[in-house]
Amino acid sequence: MDEKRFVVALFGLAVSVVVGVLAYQFIAALTVSVFLYYSTRRYYSSLRRLRLPARIRAVVVMASLALPLLLLVSYATVLLIVEARQFVTQYALIDVAATHVSWLDGADSVPDLTVEGLYEAYQSGQLTPFVDFLSENAMVLTSVISEFVLNLFITTIVTYYLLVDGRRIREWLLRFDDDAIIREYLEAVDEELEAVLFGNLLNVLAISLIAIAAFTGYNAVVPTAVEVPYPTLAGALTGIASLIPVVGMKVIYLPLTGIAALPVVLDGQSSLLVYVLGFLLVAVVVVDTIPDLLLRPLLSGENTHVGLLMLAYTLGPVVLGFYGLFFAPILLVVGLTFANTALPRLLGAGEPDGLSPDQMRLNDFR
Numbered sequence: 417m418d419e420k421r422f423v424v425a426l427f428g429l430a431v432s433v434v435v436g437v438l439a440y441q442f443i444a445a446l447t448v449s450v451f452l453y454y455s456t457r458r459y460y461s462s463l464r465r466l467r468l469p470a471r472i473r474a475v476v477v478m479a480s481l482a483l484p485l486l487l488l489v490s491y492a493t494v495l496l497i498v499e500a501r502q503f504v505t506q507y508a509l510i511d512v513a514a515t516h517v518s519w520l521d522g523a524d525s526v527p528d529l530t531v532e533g534l535y536e537a538y539q540s541g542q543l544t545p546f547v548d549f550l551s552e553n554a555m556v557l558t559s560v561i562s563e564f565v566l567n568l569f570i571t572t573i574v575t576y577y578l579l580v581d582g583r584r585i586r587e588w589l590l591r592f593d594d595d596a597i598i599r600e601y602l603e604a605v606d607e608e609l610e611a612v613l614f615g616n617l618l619n620v621l622a623i624s625l626i627a628i629a630a631f632t633g634y635n636a637v638v639p640t641a642v643e644v645p646y647p648t649l650a651g652a653l654t655g656i657a658s659l660i661p662v663v664g665m666k667v668i669y670l671p672l673t674g675i676a677a678l679p680v681v682l683d684g685q686s687s688l689l690v691y692v693l694g695f696l697l698v699a700v701v702v703v704d705t706i707p708d709l710l711l712r713p714l715l716s717g718e719n720t721h722v723g724l725l726m727l728a729y730t731l732g733p734v735v736l737g738f739y740g741l742f743f744a745p746i747l748l749v750v751g752l753t754f755a756n757t758a759l760p761r762l763l764g765a766g767e768p769d770g771l772s773p774d775q776m777r778l779n780d781f782r
Contacts, residue, residue, distance in 0.1 A: 442567065442570055444739035445567040445574070448567075448742050457579070458610065460474065463477070477579060488656075597761045601753065604757045619712060622711055624651055627651035627655060630703050635647055642689075642691040665699075666704070669703065676695060728747070731744065
């Protein structure tokens with residue numbers, strides 16, 4: 417009997433090692449999937465009141481995330497290309513760039529961004545430097561795009577099935593119980609991960625709304641020459657950028673400050689720069705500092721320390737790369753919950769009775 421158990425255990429260990437090695441190859445996609453699952457689980461559960469099947473609810477949740485993000489990125493990309501072309505044409509920057517960038521040599525102007533304009537530019541050889549650059553770097557570009565598409569596919573599939581079958585996975589894990597320690601620990605981890613990661617989603621939405629209101633209000637009171645371009649888009653991107661550690665929203669509002677100031681400087685209207693400084697002050701105080709001090713502590717989970725969570729978001733990408741932004745807070749919650757829940761029980765502490773330390777008991781009156 418013991419020999420059979422040993423063989424089964426050995427086989428299970430071998431399978432676990434193989435699965436672990438394969439999972440490590442896609443750890444970034446799997447980490448993002450877990451992050452998205454806990455961020456959207458409350459939304460998924462709230463759709464039950466509509467009496468929709470589980471698979472339909474999962475599709476609705478995924479579409480609610482993907483479509484706005486796709487539209488936002490597409491809209492931002494189109495605007496960036498159009499505005500960049502207009503700026504380059506207005507200040508003849510392509511002639512300056514051609515003297516420093518070899519693959520721009522021979523490009524004398526930016527073609528019209530229409531099918532006809534691009535075709536004429538291709539026929540005239542105006543796009544030859546760009547085509548040559550893409551041809552020389554085709555292998556690198558193909559590898560990057562293929563890896564991105566594969567990881568996006570894995571993230572989509574895993575997140576979908578976590579939403580649909582998350583309860584079954586949870587029940588399966590809770591079968592491995594020993595004096596209720598494992599059950600208590602897993603339930604605590606599950607609840608805290610949901611609180612922390614759902615709080616991140618709420619934080620993004622809240623900062624987006626605050627930024628949109630602040631940028632729109634700024635445009636309403638300043639001269640046209642120093643207005644922030646596309647305040648709604650800029651505000652939405654600011655909210656998303658709040659997930660980025662260390663720099664956070666600064667990757668949006670600092671370039672916006674430069675974009676607002678550059679035409680004024682080039683036109684010699686330096687007296688208007690005071691308005692640009694006012695925008696920077698509004699962005700730093702109203703959009704960045706106040707929400708960070710007031711909102712983040714409220715939306716950072718029930719038991720996880722805000723400072724430790726900020727360190728996890730900061731150090732995770734430094735140590736682990738991009739996926740560390742998602743993996744580090746998950747690891748922090750798992751570790752802290754173990755220290756608070758399972759470790760005291762394993763060291764001999766009694767099972768908590770659920771009463772406050774200040775609560776009087778019947779024995780106190782005897």
